[in-house]
Amino acid sequence: MGPVIGMTPDKRAETPGAEKIAGLSQIYKMGSLPEAVDAARPKATLVGSESTDDELTNLNWLHESTNLLTNFSFGGEDLPVVSPLYDIEGDDMPSCGPSCYQNPEKKSTTSKPPYSFSLLIYMAIEHSPNKCLPVKEIYSWILDRFPYFATAPTGWKNSVRHNLSLNKCFQKVERSHGKVNGKGSLWRVDPEYKPNLMQALKKQPFSSPQSGSLSPHYLSSVLKQNQVRTLKESDIDAATAMILLNTSIEQGILECEKPLPLKTSLQKKRNYGHAFSHPSAVRLQESDSLATSIDPKEDHNYSASSMAVQRCASRSSVSSLSSVDEVYEFLPKSSHAGSDGSEGFHSEEDTDGDYEDDPLGDSGYAAQACVDTSQKGQPGKKMRKQSCQEIDEELKEAAGSLLHLAGIRTCLGSLISTAKTQKQRKK
Protein backbone atom coordinates (compact mmCIF):
# COMPACT_ATOMS: atom_id res chain seq x y z
CA MET A 1 0.00 0.00 0.00
CA GLY A 2 1.43 3.23 -1.02
CA PRO A 3 1.36 6.46 0.77
CA VAL A 4 -1.91 8.18 0.97
CA ILE A 5 -1.53 11.82 0.85
CA GLY A 6 -5.09 12.81 0.51
CA MET A 7 -6.51 15.38 -1.75
CA THR A 8 -4.42 18.15 -3.01
CA PRO A 9 -5.59 21.65 -2.27
CA ASP A 10 -6.54 22.36 -5.83
CA LYS A 11 -8.65 19.25 -5.98
CA ARG A 12 -10.29 20.12 -2.75
CA ALA A 13 -11.41 23.27 -4.36
CA GLU A 14 -13.02 21.30 -7.12
CA THR A 15 -14.89 18.87 -5.07
CA PRO A 16 -16.84 19.50 -1.96
CA GLY A 17 -17.00 22.81 -0.28
CA ALA A 18 -17.94 26.21 -1.49
CA GLU A 19 -18.56 25.23 -5.02
CA LYS A 20 -20.74 22.43 -3.89
CA ILE A 21 -22.69 24.73 -1.72
CA ALA A 22 -23.04 27.41 -4.31
CA GLY A 23 -23.57 25.18 -7.25
CA LEU A 24 -25.74 22.63 -5.66
CA SER A 25 -27.83 25.10 -3.86
CA GLN A 26 -28.96 26.28 -7.23
CA ILE A 27 -29.34 22.82 -8.48
CA TYR A 28 -31.32 21.81 -5.48
CA LYS A 29 -33.40 24.86 -5.83
CA MET A 30 -34.32 24.02 -9.33
CA GLY A 31 -34.71 20.46 -8.35
CA SER A 32 -37.07 21.09 -5.56
CA LEU A 33 -39.69 22.63 -7.73
CA PRO A 34 -42.28 23.35 -5.15
CA GLU A 35 -44.51 24.88 -7.74
CA ALA A 36 -44.26 21.86 -9.85
CA VAL A 37 -45.04 19.66 -6.96
CA ASP A 38 -48.07 21.72 -6.28
CA ALA A 39 -49.00 21.45 -9.86
CA ALA A 40 -48.70 17.76 -9.70
CA ARG A 41 -50.56 17.45 -6.49
CA PRO A 42 -54.19 16.79 -6.99
CA LYS A 43 -56.38 19.66 -6.14
CA ALA A 44 -59.98 19.24 -5.41
CA THR A 45 -60.63 22.31 -7.45
CA LEU A 46 -59.42 20.68 -10.54
CA VAL A 47 -62.13 18.18 -10.72
CA GLY A 48 -64.17 18.74 -7.69
CA SER A 49 -64.34 22.48 -7.83
CA GLU A 50 -68.05 22.21 -7.90
CA SER A 51 -70.09 20.76 -5.20
CA THR A 52 -71.70 18.50 -7.65
CA ASP A 53 -68.59 16.46 -7.62
CA ASP A 54 -68.38 16.07 -3.94
CA GLU A 55 -69.40 12.52 -4.08
CA LEU A 56 -66.64 11.93 -6.53
CA THR A 57 -64.00 13.78 -4.68
CA ASN A 58 -62.42 10.58 -3.70
CA LEU A 59 -61.56 10.03 -7.27
CA ASN A 60 -59.85 13.30 -7.72
CA TRP A 61 -56.53 11.75 -7.20
CA LEU A 62 -57.39 9.31 -9.86
CA HIS A 63 -58.23 12.09 -12.17
CA GLU A 64 -54.89 13.67 -11.65
CA SER A 65 -52.93 10.53 -11.67
CA THR A 66 -54.51 9.34 -14.82
CA ASN A 67 -53.83 12.63 -16.44
CA LEU A 68 -50.33 12.21 -15.31
CA LEU A 69 -50.16 8.77 -16.70
CA THR A 70 -51.73 9.52 -19.97
CA ASN A 71 -49.51 12.45 -20.54
CA PHE A 72 -46.27 10.64 -20.26
CA SER A 73 -44.15 8.40 -22.18
CA PHE A 74 -41.02 7.05 -20.80
CA GLY A 75 -38.74 4.11 -20.81
CA GLY A 76 -37.64 1.96 -23.62
CA GLU A 77 -37.10 3.30 -27.03
CA ASP A 78 -39.54 6.09 -26.64
CA LEU A 79 -37.59 7.69 -23.94
CA PRO A 80 -36.41 10.88 -25.41
CA VAL A 81 -32.80 10.90 -26.17
CA VAL A 82 -32.71 14.33 -24.81
CA SER A 83 -33.85 14.83 -21.31
CA PRO A 84 -37.11 16.57 -20.77
CA LEU A 85 -35.07 18.86 -18.71
CA TYR A 86 -33.00 19.45 -21.72
CA ASP A 87 -36.14 20.08 -23.63
CA ILE A 88 -36.90 23.06 -21.58
CA GLU A 89 -33.57 24.65 -21.67
CA GLY A 90 -32.85 27.59 -23.80
CA ASP A 91 -35.65 28.65 -26.03
CA ASP A 92 -37.99 26.14 -24.61
CA MET A 93 -37.80 27.58 -21.19
CA PRO A 94 -41.23 27.38 -19.71
CA SER A 95 -43.16 30.44 -18.91
CA CYS A 96 -42.56 30.15 -15.24
CA GLY A 97 -39.10 31.45 -15.79
CA PRO A 98 -35.60 30.22 -15.55
CA SER A 99 -35.80 29.76 -11.87
CA CYS A 100 -38.40 27.12 -12.28
CA TYR A 101 -36.49 24.71 -14.38
CA GLN A 102 -32.97 24.60 -15.33
CA ASN A 103 -31.10 21.84 -16.77
CA PRO A 104 -29.14 20.34 -13.95
CA GLU A 105 -26.78 18.70 -16.31
CA LYS A 106 -26.15 21.93 -18.02
CA LYS A 107 -25.38 23.30 -14.65
CA SER A 108 -23.14 20.38 -14.08
CA THR A 109 -20.80 21.74 -16.64
CA THR A 110 -19.44 23.89 -13.92
CA SER A 111 -20.57 22.11 -10.84
CA LYS A 112 -20.65 18.58 -9.81
CA PRO A 113 -23.72 16.55 -10.53
CA PRO A 114 -25.70 15.84 -7.41
CA TYR A 115 -25.48 12.15 -8.04
CA SER A 116 -23.16 9.80 -6.35
CA PHE A 117 -20.89 7.77 -8.55
CA SER A 118 -23.02 4.78 -7.79
CA LEU A 119 -26.02 6.48 -9.26
CA LEU A 120 -24.12 7.76 -12.22
CA ILE A 121 -22.95 4.29 -12.99
CA TYR A 122 -26.38 2.94 -12.44
CA MET A 123 -27.89 5.43 -14.82
CA ALA A 124 -25.28 4.73 -17.41
CA ILE A 125 -25.78 1.01 -17.26
CA GLU A 126 -29.52 1.23 -17.20
CA HIS A 127 -29.44 3.46 -20.17
CA SER A 128 -27.60 0.94 -22.20
CA PRO A 129 -29.60 -1.39 -24.40
CA ASN A 130 -28.23 -4.50 -22.82
CA LYS A 131 -27.99 -3.18 -19.32
CA CYS A 132 -24.35 -4.05 -19.54
CA LEU A 133 -21.57 -1.62 -20.14
CA PRO A 134 -17.82 -1.69 -20.10
CA VAL A 135 -16.07 0.84 -18.00
CA LYS A 136 -15.20 2.85 -21.02
CA GLU A 137 -18.82 3.19 -22.04
CA ILE A 138 -19.70 4.22 -18.54
CA TYR A 139 -17.08 6.90 -18.75
CA SER A 140 -18.50 8.03 -22.04
CA TRP A 141 -22.02 8.15 -20.79
CA ILE A 142 -21.10 10.15 -17.76
CA LEU A 143 -18.96 12.47 -19.80
CA ASP A 144 -21.68 12.91 -22.32
CA ARG A 145 -24.33 13.73 -19.78
CA PHE A 146 -22.23 15.56 -17.30
CA PRO A 147 -19.68 17.72 -19.03
CA TYR A 148 -18.42 18.66 -15.63
CA PHE A 149 -16.29 15.58 -15.75
CA ALA A 150 -14.67 16.66 -18.96
CA THR A 151 -12.80 19.27 -17.05
CA ALA A 152 -12.73 17.48 -13.76
CA PRO A 153 -9.53 15.84 -12.65
CA THR A 154 -9.13 12.37 -14.02
CA GLY A 155 -9.58 10.93 -10.60
CA TRP A 156 -13.25 10.55 -11.26
CA LYS A 157 -12.56 7.61 -13.51
CA ASN A 158 -10.72 6.02 -10.73
CA SER A 159 -13.72 6.66 -8.57
CA VAL A 160 -15.96 5.04 -11.12
CA ARG A 161 -13.83 1.96 -11.21
CA HIS A 162 -13.55 2.04 -7.48
CA ASN A 163 -17.30 2.10 -7.21
CA LEU A 164 -17.74 -0.69 -9.68
CA SER A 165 -15.37 -2.85 -7.79
CA LEU A 166 -16.49 -1.96 -4.35
CA ASN A 167 -20.18 -1.56 -4.71
CA LYS A 168 -22.27 -4.66 -4.44
CA CYS A 169 -24.81 -3.16 -6.74
CA PHE A 170 -22.58 -3.75 -9.70
CA GLN A 171 -21.57 -7.04 -11.10
CA LYS A 172 -18.79 -7.75 -13.43
CA VAL A 173 -19.77 -9.70 -16.48
CA GLU A 174 -17.04 -11.33 -18.44
CA ARG A 175 -17.25 -10.82 -22.13
CA SER A 176 -17.91 -13.91 -24.09
CA HIS A 177 -15.18 -15.06 -26.39
CA GLY A 178 -17.05 -14.39 -29.57
CA LYS A 179 -17.96 -10.93 -28.55
CA VAL A 180 -14.64 -9.59 -27.59
CA ASN A 181 -14.72 -5.94 -28.27
CA GLY A 182 -12.02 -4.29 -26.30
CA LYS A 183 -10.59 -5.30 -23.04
CA GLY A 184 -12.14 -5.36 -19.69
CA SER A 185 -15.40 -6.70 -18.52
CA LEU A 186 -18.92 -5.57 -18.86
CA TRP A 187 -20.64 -4.28 -15.83
CA ARG A 188 -24.24 -4.68 -14.96
CA VAL A 189 -26.49 -3.69 -12.15
CA ASP A 190 -27.38 -6.43 -9.79
CA PRO A 191 -31.14 -6.72 -10.27
CA GLU A 192 -31.57 -7.29 -6.61
CA TYR A 193 -30.11 -3.95 -5.83
CA LYS A 194 -32.02 -2.05 -8.43
CA PRO A 195 -34.78 -1.03 -6.04
CA ASN A 196 -32.20 0.42 -3.74
CA LEU A 197 -30.57 2.28 -6.52
CA MET A 198 -33.85 3.51 -7.83
CA GLN A 199 -34.82 4.67 -4.42
CA ALA A 200 -31.52 6.40 -4.01
CA LEU A 201 -31.96 7.96 -7.37
CA LYS A 202 -35.44 9.04 -6.55
CA LYS A 203 -34.19 10.76 -3.46
CA GLN A 204 -31.81 12.81 -5.46
CA PRO A 205 -32.88 16.33 -6.20
CA PHE A 206 -33.60 15.22 -9.69
CA SER A 207 -33.43 11.95 -11.40
CA SER A 208 -31.63 10.62 -14.32
CA PRO A 209 -33.13 12.32 -17.25
CA GLN A 210 -32.27 9.58 -19.60
CA SER A 211 -32.36 6.55 -17.52
CA GLY A 212 -36.06 6.24 -17.76
CA SER A 213 -36.36 6.65 -14.07
CA LEU A 214 -38.50 9.45 -12.92
CA SER A 215 -38.03 11.37 -9.76
CA PRO A 216 -40.85 13.31 -8.22
CA HIS A 217 -39.19 16.46 -9.35
CA TYR A 218 -38.70 15.13 -12.78
CA LEU A 219 -42.31 14.16 -13.00
CA SER A 220 -43.38 17.44 -11.58
CA SER A 221 -41.29 19.41 -13.96
CA VAL A 222 -42.67 17.59 -16.91
CA LEU A 223 -46.11 17.93 -15.49
CA LYS A 224 -45.62 21.62 -15.24
CA GLN A 225 -44.61 21.75 -18.81
CA ASN A 226 -47.82 20.06 -19.79
CA GLN A 227 -45.93 17.98 -22.17
CA VAL A 228 -48.47 15.81 -23.83
CA ARG A 229 -47.14 12.48 -24.60
CA THR A 230 -48.51 9.10 -25.03
CA LEU A 231 -47.92 6.47 -22.53
CA LYS A 232 -47.60 3.06 -23.92
CA GLU A 233 -47.83 0.23 -21.55
CA SER A 234 -45.13 -1.55 -23.39
CA ASP A 235 -42.85 1.32 -22.66
CA ILE A 236 -43.01 0.86 -18.99
CA ASP A 237 -40.31 -1.18 -17.52
CA ALA A 238 -40.45 -2.40 -14.02
CA ALA A 239 -38.08 0.18 -12.74
CA THR A 240 -40.05 3.00 -14.19
CA ALA A 241 -43.24 1.54 -12.94
CA MET A 242 -41.94 1.48 -9.45
CA ILE A 243 -40.70 5.01 -9.67
CA LEU A 244 -43.98 6.09 -11.08
CA LEU A 245 -45.93 4.41 -8.37
CA ASN A 246 -43.82 5.72 -5.59
CA THR A 247 -43.73 9.14 -7.11
CA SER A 248 -47.43 9.25 -7.41
CA ILE A 249 -47.79 8.13 -3.88
CA GLU A 250 -45.32 10.59 -2.52
CA GLN A 251 -46.83 13.49 -4.29
CA GLY A 252 -50.26 12.62 -3.19
CA ILE A 253 -51.29 11.91 -6.71
CA LEU A 254 -52.01 8.48 -5.49
CA GLU A 255 -52.80 8.62 -1.87
CA CYS A 256 -51.49 5.74 0.00
CA GLU A 257 -50.77 5.03 3.55
CA LYS A 258 -47.04 5.20 3.39
CA PRO A 259 -44.35 5.65 0.87
CA LEU A 260 -41.89 2.93 0.40
CA PRO A 261 -39.09 3.65 2.79
CA LEU A 262 -36.52 1.73 0.98
CA LYS A 263 -33.11 2.22 2.34
CA THR A 264 -31.10 4.16 -0.09
CA SER A 265 -27.64 3.80 1.12
CA LEU A 266 -25.21 1.83 -0.84
CA GLN A 267 -22.88 0.16 1.43
CA LYS A 268 -19.51 -1.00 0.60
CA LYS A 269 -19.06 -4.49 -0.62
CA ARG A 270 -16.35 -5.37 1.71
CA ASN A 271 -16.19 -2.79 4.40
CA TYR A 272 -19.87 -2.72 5.07
CA GLY A 273 -21.14 -5.51 2.94
CA HIS A 274 -22.85 -7.16 5.86
CA ALA A 275 -25.01 -4.18 6.45
CA PHE A 276 -26.31 -3.66 2.98
CA SER A 277 -30.02 -3.78 2.98
CA HIS A 278 -30.85 -6.26 0.41
CA PRO A 279 -34.06 -5.72 -1.48
CA SER A 280 -34.90 -9.32 -1.36
CA ALA A 281 -34.89 -9.02 2.35
CA VAL A 282 -37.74 -6.60 2.40
CA ARG A 283 -40.00 -7.71 5.07
CA LEU A 284 -43.55 -6.68 4.78
CA GLN A 285 -46.14 -6.76 7.40
CA GLU A 286 -49.57 -5.84 6.42
CA SER A 287 -52.69 -5.61 8.37
CA ASP A 288 -54.59 -6.53 5.28
CA SER A 289 -54.38 -9.86 3.83
CA LEU A 290 -52.82 -9.37 0.48
CA ALA A 291 -49.22 -9.57 -0.36
CA THR A 292 -48.08 -10.64 2.97
CA SER A 293 -45.00 -12.32 1.90
CA ILE A 294 -41.82 -11.64 3.64
CA ASP A 295 -39.03 -12.91 1.61
CA PRO A 296 -39.71 -13.33 -2.05
CA LYS A 297 -37.65 -16.37 -1.91
CA GLU A 298 -40.06 -17.82 0.51
CA ASP A 299 -43.21 -16.34 -0.73
CA HIS A 300 -43.61 -15.56 -4.33
CA ASN A 301 -46.70 -13.56 -3.70
CA TYR A 302 -44.49 -10.78 -2.68
CA SER A 303 -44.77 -7.84 -4.95
CA ALA A 304 -43.88 -4.30 -4.20
CA SER A 305 -45.83 -3.17 -7.16
CA SER A 306 -48.87 -5.14 -6.40
CA MET A 307 -48.79 -3.67 -2.97
CA ALA A 308 -48.53 -0.23 -4.32
CA VAL A 309 -51.36 -0.90 -6.65
CA GLN A 310 -53.24 -2.53 -3.92
CA ARG A 311 -52.84 0.45 -1.73
CA CYS A 312 -53.82 2.72 -4.49
CA ALA A 313 -56.66 0.51 -5.44
CA SER A 314 -57.81 0.56 -1.91
CA ARG A 315 -58.00 4.29 -2.22
CA SER A 316 -59.61 4.24 -5.56
CA SER A 317 -62.26 1.90 -4.46
CA VAL A 318 -63.93 4.82 -2.77
CA SER A 319 -65.51 2.79 -0.11
CA SER A 320 -62.66 1.17 1.51
CA LEU A 321 -59.89 3.58 1.89
CA SER A 322 -58.18 0.82 3.31
CA SER A 323 -55.98 0.52 6.10
CA VAL A 324 -53.32 -1.29 4.41
CA ASP A 325 -50.59 -0.44 6.72
CA GLU A 326 -47.34 -1.84 5.64
CA VAL A 327 -44.35 -1.88 7.76
CA TYR A 328 -41.18 -2.32 5.90
CA GLU A 329 -38.10 -3.39 7.57
CA PHE A 330 -34.87 -4.37 6.06
CA LEU A 331 -32.91 -7.24 7.22
CA PRO A 332 -29.22 -7.60 6.96
CA LYS A 333 -28.17 -9.88 4.22
CA SER A 334 -26.85 -12.31 6.69
CA SER A 335 -30.26 -12.83 8.11
CA HIS A 336 -31.63 -14.32 4.96
CA ALA A 337 -32.75 -17.78 5.26
CA GLY A 338 -30.79 -19.66 2.74
CA SER A 339 -28.46 -16.84 1.99
CA ASP A 340 -25.05 -18.22 1.63
CA GLY A 341 -23.48 -14.83 1.61
CA SER A 342 -21.75 -15.50 -1.62
CA GLU A 343 -21.44 -12.94 -4.29
CA GLY A 344 -22.95 -15.01 -7.03
CA PHE A 345 -26.27 -13.70 -8.11
CA HIS A 346 -26.65 -15.05 -11.53
CA SER A 347 -28.94 -17.67 -12.67
CA GLU A 348 -30.27 -18.64 -15.98
CA GLU A 349 -33.72 -17.52 -15.09
CA ASP A 350 -32.55 -14.17 -14.05
CA THR A 351 -30.49 -13.63 -17.05
CA ASP A 352 -33.21 -14.66 -19.33
CA GLY A 353 -35.59 -12.39 -17.59
CA ASP A 354 -33.27 -9.50 -17.76
CA TYR A 355 -32.01 -9.77 -21.22
CA GLU A 356 -34.12 -11.91 -23.37
CA ASP A 357 -36.10 -8.92 -24.46
CA ASP A 358 -33.00 -7.05 -25.13
CA PRO A 359 -31.82 -7.43 -28.63
CA LEU A 360 -28.25 -6.72 -29.36
CA GLY A 361 -27.80 -3.18 -28.57
CA ASP A 362 -26.13 -0.51 -30.52
CA SER A 363 -23.24 -0.59 -28.19
CA GLY A 364 -22.12 -3.78 -29.78
CA TYR A 365 -22.02 -5.67 -26.57
CA ALA A 366 -24.09 -8.72 -26.83
CA ALA A 367 -26.47 -9.66 -24.17
CA GLN A 368 -24.94 -13.04 -24.56
CA ALA A 369 -21.97 -11.74 -22.72
CA CYS A 370 -24.16 -11.29 -19.75
CA VAL A 371 -25.59 -14.71 -20.17
CA ASP A 372 -22.25 -16.33 -20.18
CA THR A 373 -21.32 -15.38 -16.71
CA SER A 374 -24.75 -15.61 -15.38
CA GLN A 375 -24.79 -19.21 -16.31
CA LYS A 376 -22.10 -19.69 -13.80
CA GLY A 377 -24.64 -18.68 -11.24
CA GLN A 378 -25.25 -20.69 -8.17
CA PRO A 379 -28.36 -22.78 -8.04
CA GLY A 380 -29.00 -21.64 -4.51
CA LYS A 381 -29.85 -18.23 -5.79
CA LYS A 382 -32.43 -19.44 -8.21
CA MET A 383 -35.38 -18.79 -6.03
CA ARG A 384 -34.34 -15.33 -5.13
CA LYS A 385 -33.63 -14.43 -8.68
CA GLN A 386 -36.90 -15.85 -9.73
CA SER A 387 -38.58 -13.72 -7.15
CA CYS A 388 -36.90 -10.65 -8.49
CA GLN A 389 -38.05 -11.57 -11.89
CA GLU A 390 -41.53 -12.01 -10.63
CA ILE A 391 -41.38 -8.69 -8.90
CA ASP A 392 -40.31 -7.19 -12.15
CA GLU A 393 -43.22 -8.73 -13.90
CA GLU A 394 -45.61 -7.60 -11.25
CA LEU A 395 -44.29 -4.12 -11.46
CA LYS A 396 -45.13 -4.16 -15.08
CA GLU A 397 -48.56 -5.37 -14.19
CA ALA A 398 -48.86 -2.57 -11.71
CA ALA A 399 -48.13 -0.07 -14.38
CA GLY A 400 -50.66 -1.75 -16.54
CA SER A 401 -53.18 -1.51 -13.77
CA LEU A 402 -52.61 2.19 -13.52
CA LEU A 403 -53.15 2.44 -17.19
CA HIS A 404 -56.32 0.53 -16.74
CA LEU A 405 -57.37 3.01 -14.11
CA ALA A 406 -56.61 5.71 -16.59
CA GLY A 407 -59.16 4.17 -18.87
CA ILE A 408 -61.66 4.06 -16.06
CA ARG A 409 -61.01 7.66 -15.39
CA THR A 410 -61.75 8.53 -18.93
CA CYS A 411 -65.13 6.93 -18.61
CA LEU A 412 -65.70 8.64 -15.28
CA GLY A 413 -64.74 11.94 -16.76
CA SER A 414 -67.31 11.68 -19.48
CA LEU A 415 -69.92 10.61 -16.98
CA ILE A 416 -69.11 13.53 -14.74
CA SER A 417 -69.26 16.00 -17.54
CA THR A 418 -72.53 14.56 -18.67
CA ALA A 419 -73.94 14.85 -15.18
CA LYS A 420 -72.76 18.41 -14.92
CA THR A 421 -74.39 19.32 -18.16
CA GLN A 422 -77.64 17.79 -17.16
CA LYS A 423 -77.59 19.53 -13.82
CA GLN A 424 -76.96 22.86 -15.42
CA ARG A 425 -79.80 22.29 -17.78
CA LYS A 426 -82.07 21.57 -14.88
CA LYS A 427 -81.02 24.79 -13.26
Add this chain to the structure above:
DNA sequence: GGCAAGATAAACAACA
Protein backbone atom coordinates in the same frame (compact mmCIF):
# COMPACT_ATOMS: atom_id res chain seq x y z
C1' DG B 1 -17.71 13.12 18.77
C1' DG B 2 -19.03 8.82 16.48
C1' DC B 3 -20.63 6.69 12.59
C1' DA B 4 -21.93 5.82 7.84
C1' DA B 5 -21.67 6.94 3.19
C1' DG B 6 -19.39 8.73 -0.41
C1' DA B 7 -15.36 10.85 -2.72
C1' DT B 8 -10.65 10.92 -3.68
C1' DA B 9 -5.97 9.29 -4.11
C1' DA B 10 -2.70 5.96 -4.83
C1' DA B 11 -0.42 1.52 -5.48
C1' DC B 12 -0.41 -2.54 -7.85
C1' DA B 13 -1.39 -6.45 -10.97
C1' DA B 14 -3.27 -8.16 -15.16
C1' DC B 15 -4.00 -7.57 -19.75
C1' DA B 16 -4.46 -5.88 -24.64
Add this chain to the structure above:
DNA sequence: CTGTTGTTTATCTTGC
Protein backbone atom coordinates in the same frame (compact mmCIF):
# COMPACT_ATOMS: atom_id res chain seq x y z
C1' DC C 1 6.31 -0.42 -23.20
C1' DT C 2 2.12 1.90 -22.64
C1' DG C 3 -2.44 2.56 -21.50
C1' DT C 4 -6.56 0.56 -19.62
C1' DT C 5 -8.92 -2.07 -16.37
C1' DG C 6 -9.80 -3.95 -11.92
C1' DT C 7 -8.71 -4.40 -7.00
C1' DT C 8 -7.40 -2.81 -2.72
C1' DT C 9 -6.24 0.28 0.98
C1' DA C 10 -6.25 4.59 3.10
C1' DT C 11 -7.77 9.15 4.02
C1' DC C 12 -10.89 12.88 3.85
C1' DT C 13 -15.48 15.20 3.70
C1' DT C 14 -20.12 15.49 4.71
C1' DG C 15 -24.34 14.69 6.96
C1' DC C 16 -26.90 12.64 10.59
